[in-house]
Amino acid sequence: MSKRVKVRFAPSPTGDLHVGNIRTALFDWAYARHTGGTFLFRIEDTDTTRVTDEYINAAIDTLKWLGLDWDEGPEVGGENGPYLQSQRLDIYTYWAEKFVEQKDAYYCYCSPTELEAVREAQRAANQAPGYNGHCRDLTANQIAAYKAEGRGAVVRMRMPDGGTSFIDLIRGEMAFDHKFVPDFVLARADGSPLYTLAVAVDDVLMKVTHILRGEDLLSSTPRQIRVYQAMGLKEEDYPVFAHLPFVMGSDNAKLSKRNGEVSIAWYRDKGFLPEAICNYLALLGWSPGDDRENITMKELCELFTVEKVNSSPARFDMKKLEAINGDKIRALTIDEFLAWVLPFLIKANLITGQVDEIALVKRALPIIQERIIMFSEVPVMLKFLFVKDFAIEAQSVDKVSDVAAKDVLKRSLKDLEPVRDWTHAAIEAVLRASLIDEMGLKPRIAFGAVRIAITGSTISPPLFESMELLGKEACLARISAALVL
């Protein structure tokens, strides 16, 4: 019986959570849910100059919005808290000092400029840059002398000779020779912990069993394992690692604003569904193994296994995300669609949220559902139904002001006037009979003119349905108005 799985997502929020972070969080979450394990959320804010409360709150908010719920962490608590590293400083200090006592670590008095000089020399000599072990075995006198100079000391981990090997669930057996893993710093001169100390200590203390994280951390794994050893952890209790491939921008460079939007907040504003974002991101570096692509969060949990995760990096493709979002939107029920869309219409100042407005929006949704790829398009599509000061868009005005167009509008006005049953079917029947059959016009010409008069644009939802929604009175008024342009 293997022990219960516990996976953690531990971002260092130095900005809004971005696509890469979220892909990692998603895999962490899906793995925890798939195995029936625990999903732990921890904030790595040891670099206090770069992590702010604002970013931390945004990260929490983003995860919640995406539906990636955690069992242990900020807000929900848990028996291994606190879950903000800034609140665990004394724990790290304890271990750093313990390591020094055990001789696994030592105080290093080298100054940054001295260290830089050493590295410079190593590079010049074509050697692997890294700490040269200068302070490894200082005598009491040397230490006293450094202290007398007023030098500060960092805590540095001693890397023994030999190497570290471990199994990466995605990449197989990994082996690192310690010749290329120099002694590393655990705590700054002011006593504050570094990532290498804090992650390892927390993962052990919080009983994390699986670490799925970005491949940028792959080469820091031997250092992390070194800390486990120093903590006295038995090898069979080490967490299992799986290093996820990167998500890169379309230009093959690191994802940034240049090659695709990185901030999840941006996608939220644009009107992407959390499930679409997660579905798309799940496909970046993972696949169910068959041809299925459109999956729900529930299905992701059922299907997700680390073994199916790819080892090669993936490029982010906005078009595919949009396609998936469009599919998800089309699959929404009208009530779900309505709930998503209302905030966008209100934010655009098209409606205030009154019941009659909502009723009209609801009637209009079926004709636009298959025409959008994100919710932010809804206000522009339904604008013609709600604007107070209706006006035809500038570039289309001349298309309704020529003689031919005026003839179409005049005839439409005349024949629409007596229509009593104002339904799209009746409207279409009348306009086809007069404009197409009698006047002999091509549909795209005839209806085009009416479309501009009614919706103000050459592009709109289906014309007759739009007219039905707008109502007879408003339609006739707009046609009349277009006639005098």
Add this chain to the structure above:
RNA sequence: GGCCCCGUCGUCUAGCGGCCUAGGACUCUGGCUUCUCAAGUCAGCUACGAGGGUUCGAAUCCCUUCGGGGCUACCA
């Protein structure tokens, strides 16, 4: 420079020695449908980075090479 990771259509991927004249999805191109825009539908384009092996047989195994990326901090 050193160490490490990665390499199938434009993109995401399927593939784990014969089912591959390499499948799916997105994009793109063309057709159909059509009141615009979409959606839908049909078709097309296009890939195993290169070179050597191993094998009756290789996208799949091995080696070399080239290319991309990461790490090399008192960042994470």
